[in-house]
Amino acid sequence: MFSWMAWTWPTALIFIGIFTAIGILIAIEIRTPGGDERKGVLGLTTTRGDRLFIALLxxxxIFLAWLGLVGQPVWAPLGLSIFWGGFCFWKV
Structure with a gap:
């Protein structure tokens, strides 16, 4: 049924993580509406959803550049991506 895509556990975990993050943002938005707008170091006024989008993008x-320039393994870009996501939600 789903043979058109290579559904592996890492692929499934990525999608589960993204949908979980969106679900958490929905729950936070229901609890405290307004999007928590703030102006960050990039000079943008962003909401929680904007910061999630910037972090995912x-x-x-990061992963595409790492794979294009260095190749495998991808543990280092995972650390960089976690740092980038934290930076996005903390300062952007």
Missing amino acids: GTSY
């Missing part, structure tokens, strides 16, 4: 660029 940056993470994909």
Whole structure:
């Protein structure tokens, strides 16, 4: 049924993580509406959803650049991506 895509456990965990993050943001938005707007170091006024999008987009660029320039293994870009995500939610 799902043979059109290579569904491996790492792929499933990525999608589960993204949908979990979106679910957490929905729960936070229901509890405290308004999006928690703030102006960060990039000069942008962002909400929680904007910061999640920037973090996910940056993470994909980190992994693609690492795979293009260095190759395997991908533990180092995982650490960089976790740092980038924390930075996005803390300062952006």
